[in-house]
Amino acid sequence: MPEQPYEPERAIAGTGMGGAMDLGASEAVTLEPAPGGAGVPGPVGRPRSLWSDAWHDLRRNPVFLVSALVILFLVVISLWPSAITSGDPLTCDLAKAREGAQPGHPFGYDGQGCDVYTRTVYGARASVTVGLCATLGVALLGSVLGGLAGYFGGLWDAVLSRITDIFFAIPVVLGGLVLLSVVTSTTVWPVIGFMVLLGWPQISRIARGSVITAKQHDYVQAARALGASDTRILLRHIAPNAVAPVIVVATIALGTYIALEATLSYLGVGLKPPSVSWGIDISAASPYIRNAPHALLWPSGALAITVLAFIMLGDAVRDALDPKLR
Numbered sequence: 001m002p003e004q005p006y007e008p009e010r011a012i013a014g015t016g017m018g019g020a021m022d023l024g025a026s027e028a029v030t031l032e033p034a035p036g037g038a039g040v041p042g043p044v045g046r047p048r049s050l051w052s053d054a055w056h057d058l059r060r061n062p063v064f065l066v067s068a069l070v071i072l073f074l075v076v077i078s079l080w081p082s083a084i085t086s087g088d089p090l091t092c093d094l095a096k097a098r099e100g101a102q103p104g105h106p107f108g109y110d111g112q113g114c115d116v117y118t119r120t121v122y123g124a125r126a127s128v129t130v131g132l133c134a135t136l137g138v139a140l141l142g143s144v145l146g147g148l149a150g151y152f153g154g155l156w157d158a159v160l161s162r163i164t165d166i167f168f169a170i171p172v173v174l175g176g177l178v179l180l181s182v183v184t185s186t187t188v189w190p191v192i193g194f195m196v197l198l199g200w201p202q203i204s205r206i207a208r209g210s211v212i213t214a215k216q217h218d219y220v221q222a223a224r225a226l227g228a229s230d231t232r233i234l235l236r237h238i239a240p241n242a243v244a245p246v247i248v249v250a251t252i253a254l255g256t257y258i259a260l261e262a263t264l265s266y267l268g269v270g271l272k273p274p275s276v277s278w279g280i281d282i283s284a285a286s287p288y289i290r291n292a293p294h295a296l297l298w299p300s301g302a303l304a305i306t307v308l309a310f311i312m313l314g315d316a317v318r319d320a321l322d323p324k325l326r
Contacts, residue, residue: 054320064316070309078125087118089276098292110281110295111288120298123278126271127306130188131258134195138257139250141196142203147242149204150211151234157208164201172198173263180269188261191270195257206249210242217241244321252314255307262303278303 058064077084092114100108107116149157175198183190214220215238223233264270265279273280278299285295 054317057320058316061316061320063312064320067309067312067316070305071313074124074128074306074309077121078128081121081125085118085121087115089114089119089122090274091115098288098295100292100294107298108292108294110285111292112284116281116295116298119276119281120278120302122276123281123299124302124306126188126275126277127258127261127303130191130195130261131254131310133188133192134199134257134261135250135254137192137196138199138203138253139246142200143207143243143246145200146204146207147211147234147239150208151215151230151238160204160208164204167198167201170198172260173267176260176264177267177269180264183269186272186275188271188275191261191264195260199253199257202253203246203249206245207242210245211238214238214242248314248318248321251317252311255310255314258310259303259307 092112093109094113096109097111097113098109102108105115105117107120110116110119145160149160176194179194179197180190215233220233220237223237228237261270262277262279262282265272265277266283268283270279271277281299282296282303285292285299289296
């Protein structure tokens with residue numbers, strides 16, 4: 001039988017019954033499996049990266065959505081507290097001390113006659129500021145030191161490991177009592193500096209281990225073989241693939257730093273009056289817990305909700321960024 005010439009406008013497709021049939025180019029169908037099921041024809045999409053896949057999961061996670069809305073509300077009232085209250089947190093009237101809820105003052109008054117609602121709203125600013133700034137400082141310092149130690153190793157890694165061991169041996173609350181007791185500033189920066197000083201070793205350990213794992217991959221070896229500098233390898237190849245664990249730990253730790261600020265302020269070594277803080281209000285309301293429980297309830301509840309929201313956000317981010325948990 002003479003060989004048939006090849007015709008580009010023709011295509012061969014299986015009939016599904018062991019045979020084959022000729023199709024014209026206009027009738028041929030590309031048999032590619034669809035993303036929704038095996039063997040179902042469909043378009044071939046571009047594979048998603050780790051970050052796009054994580055964002056795809058986060059948008060469908062109710063825990064992430066609820067916690068993100070709570071955090072967004074806290075950020076808004078921290079920037080513009082006058083949007084939901086017109087009072088002054090430092091204006092007090094002793095004649096109304098420990099009185100309950102009244103029209104225009106839904107949370108009542110504290111032991112000094114200050115409006116609890118106004119102070120609770122303004123107290124979010126200190127907590128959110130301390131939490132965000134401390135987390136950012138800890139993440140940057142710990143990531144840089146841990147990443148360099150994990151990449152270069154040797155003496156630098158050994159020295160940094162011993163330094164982190166020393167910092168891990170310092171109790172956080174006791175260290176705050178010792179270091180912050182000599183500070184007279186009423187701003188948030190001494191508290192933030194203390195948290196960064198004692199918080200970076202944890203992030204450093206996480207970043208070190210992540211960088212050690214990432215630098216063993218083939219794409220890093222290929223970049224090094226092509227003559228890429230250490231700076232380029234660290235910034236372009238290792239950092240994007242090693243930063244996910246740092247983000248997860250930092251997000252969860254943010255709520256911990258907010259609780260730590262309230263603890264230190266409660267003990268009298270964190271923020272100090274006239275600063276407005278939930279820890280200060282909880283400390284001031286503790287002696288009147290029987291006569292005026294509302295003065296303790298509202299700032300404590302706001303603190304608990306804030307810490308819980310950030311911990312829930314960190315858990316959702318961890319689940320989205322860790323493929324093993326899917």
